[in-house]
Structure formats: C-alpha cells, structure tokens
Amino acid sequence: MWNTSKVRNTFRPSFLGGLMTLAGTAFGAGDIEFNTDVLDLSDRTNIDLSRFARSGFILPGTYSMVVQLNGQAVPEQSVAFYAPDDDPKGSQACLSASLVEQLGLKAAAVAKFTWWKDGECLNPQSLPGMEVSGDLATSTLSISLPHAYLEYSAINWDPPARWDEGVAGLLVDYNLTAQSNYQRNNGTRNNLSGNGTVGANAGAWRVRADWQGRVERANEGAYGNQKLEWSRFYAYRAIPALKARLVVGEDYLYSDLFDSFRFTGASLNSDQSQLPPNLRGYAPEVVGVAKTNAKVIISQKGRVLYETLVAAGPFRIQDLHDAVTGSLDVRVEEQDGSVHSFKVDTAGVPYLTRPGQVRYKLAAGRPSNLHYGAEGNVFGTGEFSWGVSNGWSLFGGGMTDNNYRALSVGAGRDLLAFGAVSVDVTQSHAQLWGDTLTGKSYRLQYSKNFEEYDSQVTFAGYRFSEKNFLSMSEYLDARHYGLNGERAGGRGMLNEHGEYVESWKPIGGSKALYTVTVNKQFRDLGATVYASYNKQTYWSRPDTQRWNLSLSRYFNVGSVKNMSLSLNLYRSQEYQHQDNGMALTVSLPLGRTGTLALDANRGGGNNTFSSRYSDRIDERNSYQLSASNRSASAYLSHMGDQADIDLSASTQEGDYRTLSVSARGGGTLTAQGAALHRTGSTGGTRLMVDTGGVPDVPVRGYGSPTRSNAFGKAVISDISSYQRTAASVDLERLPSNVEATQSVTQLTLTEGAIGYRSLDVIAGAKAMAVLRLGDGTAPPFGATVKNVRQQDTGIVNDDGNVYLSGIQAGELMIVSWGGRERCILTLPAVLPADGLTDALQLGCRPVAAEQSSPEPAALPGKHLDTENSAT
Structure with missing residues (x-):
C-alpha cells in the first residue's frame, strides 16, 4: 500500500x-x-x-496569461507565441493590435510601430526601451515600457482602452424595510417601505427603472397610506472618447452652476468618474444621531436616494453618489414613533479644470414633477469650465425656456498649498403671472484637500441672491403654485412624501446660503474633528439652519488600551420647528472584538443615559445590545451571500414595542448564468465570477467573500466604475476537495456594467x-x-x-x-x-x-x- x-x-x-x-x-x-x-x-x-530545454523558452501556441505593464496588471487574455522568421527553434510573444490598444500608448508612440508575421504582431524593437518576456510558471507576460510612451496613469486606474463594457444581462436590485409597531392604546401598525432598480444591459447601453413605495396597515386590517411609484425611467451610456456620460429619459439636472430639478429629455455631461481618482470630486455626507434604532431616508425632490436601518447612536452616511447635488431631505424615523427631519445642502469643490482641458454639461428637455407629471416649457442648458493655465479656470453657462433665462460666469484659482477658490455670478430673468422678475446671485467657494491627513476635505461656500432672483426650480414652483405658494384649489404644497400640506409660503425669496464643512484628522493626538454648518436665509420667511459637530479621540488609561471619547452635537431649525441634540459617548474594548459604550443623550427636550455593547460574531455577523432608563434594544447585522439583512427590536416604557427587518440585495441574469447577491447601491456596477460549475467557492472582491451558488456563479456588487478591480478566490476558505489553479482576475468596468470573468477551479x-x-x-x-x-x-x-x-x-x-x-x-x-x-x-x-x-x-x-x- x-x-x-x-x-x-x-x-x-x-x-x-x-x-x-x-x-x-x-x-x-x-x-x-x-x-x-x-x-x-x-x-x-x-x-x-x-519544455525546459531553453531559458525562458515557451513552446509555440496560445496561452491564457496575465499581462503586466510596468508591474501593473492588464486584464487576463490569450497570448500567442510564434517562432520568429530568423529563429525557427525560438518563440516570441505576439502583441496583437487588440492587446497593444490596451497599453494606453500616446499617439506619437503608435506612429512609430512596425509589425511582423504579416502585420499581426507588434515588433517590440520599434519602440526603444520596450522589453517583453513570458513566464509560464506564473502565466504572466511582462511588458516594460518607458513612461514617456504612456498616457496619464494612476494606481488602480486604467486608460479607456482597457475599460470593459461587460456582458448583456438583466438585474433586479431592492432595498426593503418592514416594521411592526405596537402601542397599548393604539394597537399594532405595520408598514413596508423600499426602493430599488430594475435594469437591462446591452453593449454600452444601460436601461434602468427606479421604483419606490410604502404600504401601511393598521391593527383593524385596513390599509392606510399606500404608494408604489416608478420614480424614473432612463437609459445611459459612457462615451469614453469624450470622457462623458449620455443620459436619455427621466433624469435630474446635475450642474455645478444651477440648481437641480427633474426633467424628461437628454443630457451629455463630462464624467469625473472617468478621470483618474485624484482628479475627481467627492460625494456629500450626512451626519446625525439616532436616539433609538432608526430608519434613515435620504431623498431629493421626492425621489428616495438612500434608505437604511441604523443602530442607536451617532450615524454617518458617506456612500452617496458623487453626482448628487443640491439640497437633500433627511428623515429619521425612530422606533419610539418620533420623526425628525432636516435638510443638507451638498457642498461642491470649486469648478477647476486641468490646464488645456474643457469640461462641459449639456441638457435639453421638459421639466417634470414626480407626482403630477410634466410642467413648464421645453428648456435647454449648457455649461463649461476651461483650464486656461496651471492656476486659472474660466467657467460659465446658460439656461433658457420661453419665459425664463439665466446666465452665469465665473473664474477659479488654484492656490496650491492654500487650496482653491472660485467666484461666480448668475443673473436670472423670469416672466410669470404677469410679472417680470430680474435678479442676480453671487457665489464664493473655497476648498482645501489635506492629503497629508488622509485626504480630508475642508469646504466653505457662500451665496447671496437678490430679492427677485429665481432659480429654475423656484421658477417652476412659482408657475405651479403661484408667487405666494398657493396652488389652484387651495391644496397648498407637496412635502417630501408627495402629500399636500396646508402651507402658503412664498416661492423663492432665497437671500443667503452659508455652507461650511470641515473634516480633519490629527494623528499625533489620535483625534478627529468633523463639522458642518448650513444656513439659508430668505427675504420674506424665517431662516433655516443645521449644524453638526463631531469630536472623537482615542486614548489609553493604565492597562486599558484604545479607549475612545466622542461628542456629537447638532442643531436643526426649519421655519418654526427647532431640534437640538447631543450625544456623549465613552467606549472601551471588551474581549477580543467587543466594545462597551456609555452614552449620555439629549434630544427633543429629554435626557437619556444608556449603555451599549457591540461585538462581531464572525466576519459576516455583528450585533449591538443597548439599555437605558427608558428602553432596551437589540440590533443584528448579517452579511449574506444573497442579501444583507439587519434585524432590530426594541421596547420602551409605556408598553411600546417595535420590530424591524431590512434586506438589501439583488439578482443578476446573463447568458453565462444567474445569481442572487447582496448589494448596497441599486443598479450599480457588478462582476459575475464563474467558478466553472464548482459550487461553494469563496470569492472575494471587497469585504467579506461571497460563495458561488449551485451553478458555480457568484456576483460581487458595488464595484467601483472606471477603477481597476480585483476578484480572487479566498484560498484559506476553500473546501478540501477544491483547488484553484488561477485565483485572481482583474478588470476595469464602465458604469453600470455587468462584468464577467471565470476563475480556473478544480473540484x-x-x-x-x-x-x-x-x-x-x-x-x-x-x-x-x-x-x-x-x-x-x-x-x-x-x-x-x-x-x-x-x-x-x-x-x-x-x-x-x-x-x-x-x-x-x-x-x-x-x-x-x-x-x-x-x-x-x-x-x-x-x-x-x-x-x-x-x-x-x-x-x-x-x-x-x-x-x-x-x-
């Protein structure tokens, strides 16, 4: 034996x-x-x-190889090796035209090319300094090129020649939250809310339909508020040659000069996400404090952008899309039945452009409203930013329809170590209800990117508008409701949930807007400071404002390491409603992965003291238990292969009990197969990994790995668009009867693409x-x-x-x-x-x-x- x-x-x-x-x-x-x-x-x-008889010799044939360009991986592909005409016993890699295109060479270098094997293969000697070598042991083709031949490149970013449009397919993504509330005097009330995206991909085109809805049911079985609506239908695609994004259908205006509104038509915008990462903007953040386990809903013009369950305590939402502009409505629904809302005015960096380049945004169509259809006349708008020199940028734009015109001009200056600043002025001219309103609006913006402090951003902005200045959205509201805000029929105005409220507020009248955001880390002190301030004043109605201040610091006390102290303060005022809050938290590590926190909170005129214990069960599961003088709650978060699930339960004095569950996930179907998967951003970019029919193979993209289903398919969602992404087999978690002969693949996907890659797995x-x-x-x-x-x-x-x-x-x-x-x-x-x-x-x-x-x-x-x- x-x-x-x-x-x-x-x-x-x-x-x-x-x-x-x-x-x-x-x-x-x-x-x-x-x-x-x-x-x-x-x-x-x-x-x-x-096969080992010549140093570096590879038998003529075709091999699947990972191409390394100056040490950076190019997507894996088939590489042919041929015997050169002058060495019948040798072999040389054939750099095909399709492979050479992916190298991202400058036009001047391409003009020097010579070819061999009847024009099929690039001659490496045609570019001085170019070296090519293959290694079968690692299935790698190494290409060395002087950087002078290459386009601009950055870590984890590829030139457009390497972008992958993905495969054709269908997708269905969802984000659902179900709640059951019991109160002794009012019985039980259940509600289900959610939003999601249904889509299809074909070539470079992505077709999407966004939905959102809410259903409520009282204890007697009667249904209360019911609403299911399609918030928009649209199609889009990337145009790499223009570094732009084309959208047709229902969309929202994303402008650096004008405010955002909903319209039906088409837009062509320079897409910052197609630029290297250090040339892009940044996404808005939403910061607040939840008194209990709560549901946070972020919307804009009635369209839900983000919905999630958060545990009791401070929360910070940072994964909003960087294309979101304008004012955001934030609604925090506590499990004790209370609700508090506030607005966040998103910040934007000064409108600067690289020297010699032009950024632009064009749109045309007809304004529309989510709740009552089309409104206004056909409009057109365009804007640009021109990088005049290393320091200066000029920008401007215009917008017009039959009765409204706006023109904006401005300039920006890069102050190098002192940040960047821009100033612009916009003049509007509107005719409505027999009146002619003309006014100007002035804006100043400043930002500083502290790369030495983990790329934290400081932003400050100020806008002043004359009394008769109207933005496009204010003009549309005035057309619909009248200058005094009274809609025909006396039904008032719509709130963020599409409900008419009996309020007669004047349209427009914006006077001044102050916006400040500071986010800085002090490494030597182990401290972090985040602060934001938004204030909007009006000519003829009360001011609104919102400020947040968050301070945190890590420290040691004796043998207890990594303790932390955090202070969160906020104040929100909108018209006659004011909400102040404070949360002071001291936390210390307990056990291997647990944390014990003591909280002191003040909000809504009430003081609460509570303790929280949070821990991680494993890489996929975590929980939090909390108790206070008035309530007790539990929160469990599970990251699954097919969905992310959060469970929340709480009980409060007065016999008030709440149970909530949320699920976020999706399904992707292609000709190569189908899989259910977790997802965070609905309708986003994803990668389907094929393990050759082998089930239960752990595949890692970001965070926890996901396992292939019974058909050998796994989907990694929330892939970064236009940024190199790696997917790999988690070798430490492989079943004993499975072996991965190829464990890593890389690619760069365009926005919304369904990527497809197969990994060589033996079972x-x-x-x-x-x-x-x-x-x-x-x-x-x-x-x-x-x-x-x-x-x-x-x-x-x-x-x-x-x-x-x-x-x-x-x-x-x-x-x-x-x-x-x-x-x-x-x-x-x-x-x-x-x-x-x-x-x-x-x-x-x-x-x-x-x-x-x-x-x-x-x-x-x-x-x-x-x-x-x-x-």
Missing part, C-alpha cells in the same frame, strides 16, 4: 528542485543540456524535458496514481496530465507515478509529452466512499485507439493529435 501523504508532500518539491539543479548553471544560454545523472530515476532514458478528490501504457511501460518523466477542461491535474514522476487532483468518477484525463497529446486515462466509475487512500492503477490508452473506438473519447471542442501516438 502506498503512503500517499508522504508521496504527496515530497513529490513536487523534489521534481522542481531537480530541474533547478539541472538548469542552474544554464540560465542565460540559448539551449540547455540537462545532466540527467543527478536525477534519482530508475529509467533515465524515458524522460521528456523538452474533485486527490490521490496518487500509477500510469501504464498499453505495452506496460510508463509515460516519460515530466509528462503532463490535464482534465476535460484542459486544466493541469498532475505531472508524471519516476516510473509513471503522479499525484492527481480533481478526480471525478468516470471522467477522462489526457496525458501529453513531446508537445503532443498522447494517451487518455479513464478514472474509476465508482470512487470509494471513505476516500482514496490507495494509489490508483490506471491504464493510458493511445489517442488513436480512442478516436477509432465506437464512442470517441476525444475532449469536447479539442482536437487530439494522432501523430506519434503512444505505443
């Missing part, structure tokens, strides 16, 4: 070590002559080392085997064994011994040497239930015999060479 564990541990190292001994002094020479006397073999005449048992040909001899030392998917499953050692992986009952494997496929193995039809402990005795039938049999065993789609078949 074979001691398979001993052979398994010693076979491959000894084989590779022998090859290193043989060739150790031969590197750098043309042909290598092996001294086979140093090998401990019983038959030194039956050896096939042809099956592992065991020693002894191979014999028809005449009783053994295949030569160094022969290779592959399965029906052309995956390497073993290398033959002395006397036909081989350690095989990926053994499946009744499957075929093929043995190759001398550059040809020689014979075929048939594995046992039934494998032992207790595993393979003895060496398998396998006969290897000649390929020619297999092809002449009544049922050919030729591999699907693979031509088997019949010349020089084994004897």
